[in-house]
Amino acid sequence: MKRPKVFRERMFRARPPGARRPRRTHPRLKGLPFNTILPNAITVLALCAGLTGIRFAMADRWQPAVLAIVIAAVLDAMDGRIARMLNGQSKFGAELDSLSDVISFGVAPAMLLYLWTLNGAGTFGWVAALAFAVCCALRLARFNSRLGAPDLPPWAFNYFTGVPAPAGAALALLPMILGFEAGSDWAGHPLLVVPWTLLIAGLMVSTIPTFSFKSVRVPQQYVVPVLVGVGLLAAALASQPWWTLVAIGLAYMASFPVSIRQFQRLQAAAALIQTPPAEEPGEVQDVRPVEAREDG
Template identity: 40%
Template sequence: MTEHHDNDAHKPKGIYLLPNLLTTGGLFAGFYAVVASMNGDFKLASVAIFIAMIFDGLDGRVARMTNTQSAFGAEYDSMADMLSFGVAPALIAYNWGLNELGKIGWLAAFIFVAGAALRLARFNTMVGKADKRYFQGLASPAAAGIIAGGVWLGAEHELDGHSIGFIVALITMAAGALMVSNFRYHSFKDVDWKGRVSFLAILLVVLVYVIVATNPALVLFAIFMAYAVSGPFITVRGVRKLKMEHVVGDSKDADFCEKQKAAAEQSEATTENAKENEQKAKD
């Protein structure tokens, strides 16, 4: 009994500062996006969503690099994502082009919020089970990027969102539906960010920055729209016969999930063999 209390006393208490500080930055950006949209500054609200994406991309990587992962940090990150990539984009779309559509407007915004909530809940329950190379359903930051990019593009060209309210509603609902779909999206987690690359690759990165800087609203909107379309394309190409389970529903019965699991096992086996060969070479 005394030994058990001694072990509890030696457990570290408190939370890690750096990753949770970055998560808080993303949460602040999402909240600011809501406030800015309420004040009619839709361009600034959209930019705040993209800033929240930067914080969201950094907090997890910093936590892994500094070995400061925690259950608290994971839960806090999900709650921050719900605001920044669920509630905030929906309210931006509603304030910009949906609030004059009546019930259709706020229902379209709610579909997006519900889709983001379900997407995050499903992602949290599948951590460590699904193939890391793919996301099941459109990731909430990407869906938020479609909304924020579209509103930013419209605001930059002084387009009245209410004049295209039905198009805004259609895009908002489609983004919400894609989040809860079974379509596969590349996660890019298999990219070796620590590995060496050629000088040409660095030049290509510089070129991408230049292209984005020329017209960030248009380029970002196009990138996230293309990514959203890539999911159905990848899924349809990877199955022999498209079924309802491949689009929505119980993904456990889908053929592509079996292929996904097999691919993940094969990838793990290849990685283990590579490590064994590297160790033998060192010995």
């Protein structure tokens, strides 16, 4: 059907000079700021490092495989701090971080241990590898379910509930790291690695308080000794990296009794503050009105 001439003239008529362009009725798409993309990019790099560790393990390159997991742990520690520094926290970033941790610190260490020595234990070795990966996923699911609601009271801000996933992955790989220097004949024996893997898996889903070291403040008089210790640690990592990692892992496990004792002290102090003072025996409190007390 042919439209009238008047309608066609109005349709194709040019806009008079000086007339404003009509506003868009639909909103424009806005891009994400850089401070939000950068922490997520670091999280993706951590995920790639964990998957690269599995690739090295399939090629029997155990030392690069362990280094890939260590790099993933370093990147995982960086993304959260960078997000807080740039004010780029988001729900998407938190979920992505947890999914990356499941692969890098749950599936990847379990595959490394299974391909290294747990496959020699048959069904028990596979059960240990599955238990480790499942416990890591359960720990992260427990953390995600409490997003926005901390699982510890405010006075326990310097503690984790159980062993965090990166530390659990490092502890699980201690027999392999020890085997690099001491030999894998006894360090990689399934009778040792299977119960060790199950122990670390249980620590990840446990409720024991462990130090987080996120809010530790160094007193001013100890700043110089701490810096000297950091320099010595760097020198040890450069000269004897595997023995140094073993020492760090054992020292971290030795801190568990200390953290439990300190947590119990803080818990007792908090309960003492919240409990109202008890009345002395034999003292009867006068609950009469003020007028009745004055008259009596």
